[in-house]
Amino acid sequence: MTSSAAPASDGPVEGLTEEQLLAAGSRSDAVFIEAGPGTGKTSVSAHRFAAHRFDPAGDPSRAVVAVSFTRAATSTLKRRVQRLWGPAALTPPHRIVTLDTLIGDLLHDLLRDGIIEWPNGHSELDVHDSWSTFSGSTFNRTAYRLSLAGNRVQVEQGWVRKARPAIPATGIVPRLLSGICTHDDVRVVLEAAIKVDEFAAYVRDRLCQRLRALIVDEVFDANDLDLAIIEMAMEAGIATTFVGDPWQALYVFRGARPEAVRELVARRSVRVLPLTRSFRWTTEEQRSLAEELRAGRPGVIPALAAAEVSGCDAVLALNWKPLWELSESVLPFAFQSFRGTHEEAAATLVLSHVTRTVFGTDATYLREALTSLAITDDQVLPSLRPAMQVIMDVLSTAHARAPIEAYELLRAALRGVSPRVLRNPHPAHTGRLRLIQQRLVGSAQLIPGLTTHQAKGQEWDLVGFRLTEEQVRILAGGLDPTEEEHRKLYVGATRARAATRILH
Incomplete structure (x- = not known):
């Protein structure tokens, strides 16, 4: 280009x-x-x-x-x-x-006009992003399936061979029968319908x-x-x-x-x-890198030591974990791909308060966290800000017990606004708050950390790119747009306006 x-x-x-x-x-x-x-x-x-x-x-x-x-x-x-x-x-x-909205409209048209029938005759569905609104994941073997028999939507409950973390189908099926579903369910039914x-x-x-x-x-x-x-x-x-x-x-x-x-x-x-x-590139170096990568030719990106990460405007990686491991100067916008536990959701509220305070941007999975905690009132987050600021102040101290104290404050803050009950303090639950503490205590200037998925559509002047040795070799060998990992590398390497640097 x-x-x-x-x-x-x-x-x-x-x-x-x-x-x-x-x-x-x-x-x-x-x-x-x-x-x-x-x-x-x-x-x-x-x-x-x-x-x-x-x-x-x-x-x-x-x-x-x-x-x-x-x-x-x-x-x-x-x-x-x-x-x-x-x-x-x-x-x-x-x-x-x-x-999803357009697809939902089409399914509702089919239901209202009696072209297909939802169980118990529902023609107006209450569609949610996730079943996490109603329940947390547990290790279970229950499963459900939606299908179309003639013009009728069928709901079946069954089992899978091996237990895995999932929302129990025993709580899902009654809701489906009452006209409650998710966007994924809407898609399943419409996909079956248009085959007729x-x-x-x-x-x-x-x-x-x-x-x-x-x-x-x-x-x-x-x-x-x-x-x-x-x-x-x-x-x-x-x-x-x-x-x-x-x-x-x-x-x-x-x-x-x-x-x-x-x-x-x-x-x-x-x-x-x-x-x-x-119009993104402001230097010949970055323009040349983008053109070479898009042409499938080897891309050479200069390296930057992790100790020099403070010079970057943002740090990217293909996954969240390398961002947390790189430097205490990097504050990632998520702990991991969201899994839906209530403790993870609660910690995400704290992380989002910090990212909003430091960068003016919510954490990546804030919406999913609110859903997991069954918080639907838009006024809850503003009401939680004073409590979240106290928790952030506690985590800004180097005291070893600060994550535990912050976790107890978090449990107390959520009691009045969420039906979910957080489990007692445990390193698996307080560890996320400890990661936040390390950033608040250890760095005077924090740098946003994002995965390539979250960075898509954004740009910065100087971008640090946390890569494995294998990913560096892929870049050096030239990228192929038919390969998913290659596309992720391309997106990460083209977010900078002026320069991209590999972080080791």
């Missing part, structure tokens, strides 16, 4: 490059905007949304909808659209939502009635169901835009298949409009 100064203006249309103007204003009904790091993907998506939204030939009764896969991504795009085009851009029926020709035709018809344009952000994070809905929209004659970068597809763990996007683009003869001009 070539480097250049950023456009002179951030107002509507003015300041866009020729590439960006072509992508934003293309009259093609099916467009794939391939946008690498720093090429203005969000701005182009916002302009593309507005081009459809304010098209005088557009049917005012049908919506222009943009979707992405996380609430953070949709919020970012929504803010950009409103800043560039004003609140009128998002007056109903036009909206920017998660793809009659139901698929109904979904296509509903998409056609409601939408005139669909913009899909970060399309390479799409799984098979996502892509099926997108293709159904195309079949329904809806103007469809994909935006994304195959080099930055990181959500294989949720079923993303980057190769399937390419297949869809080829199968539907989608017009490809690349954005090649990056």
Whole structure:
């Protein structure tokens, strides 16, 4: 990708490059905007949304909808659209939502019109992010399964061979029968429904009635169901835009298949409009590194000793653990991939208070922690701030018992706002608070630590990249975008504006 100064203006249309103007204003009904790091993907998506939204030939009764896969991504795009085009851009029926929201709407349509039936006749479902809202994980062998028999949703309870940490199905099944479910359950049922020709035709018809344009952000994070809905929209004659970068597809763990996007683009003869001009790089060193990696050529990144990490603006790694092990100057935004125990959730509230105080940003899994603790009232977090500040003050001392004292204060603070009961102090529970203590006591200036997943879409001037020797060898051998670990390395190595440094 070539480097250049950023456009002179951030107002509507003015300041866009020729590439960006072509992508934003293309009259093609099916467009794939391939946008690498720093090429203005969000701005182009916002302009593309507005081009459809304010098209005088557009049917005012049908919506222009943009979707992405996380609430953070949709919020970012929504803010950009409103800043560039004003609140009128998002007056109903036009909206920017998660793809889960669109999928949930389609299932509710099927239920309300009696096309399919939920147990006990429920047509309005109470959809949650996770079953952790209702219960914590335990080691158990119970399991449940949703299926479609004819037009009826079936709920079955069964067993798995080996116990594992999971929400007990004995508590889930009664809730499913009462019309409570998760987004994953919605997806399971809709995926089964669109395999039936009659139901698929109904979904296509509903998409056609409601939408005139669909913009899909970060399309390479799409799984098979996502892509099926997108293709159904195309079949329904809806103007469809994909935006994304195959080099930055990181959500294989949720079923993303980057190769399937390419297949869809080829199968539907989608017009490809690349954005090649990056405005991120401020040095020749970083520009050259990004271009070499994207070309599949060896990438050489200078090393930086862990003792010199204080010079970095952010530190990245492929997982959370190496960040905690690197230096007490690095404050990671999570302890690990969230597992859902109540003690981990409680410690995450403390971590989030610290990251909010130090960096002005919540911890990564704050929402999941609140769900695990069954905290749904938006006013609970503000009410907890004084208690969290006392806990932070306790952890700012070097006293050996500070994590235990902080844990007891945490247990007391949660008694009045959460039905969950934290277990008695134990190193497994207080250890997370000890990690926070080490940072508060040991470093005058803390540096944010994130995984490549969390760093995607962000940028800093100088980025430290914590890598294993094997990962350094992969970089030196050239990256392949079809390999998941290679894509993670590419994302991490392209977050810096000025320079990336490997931390040993």
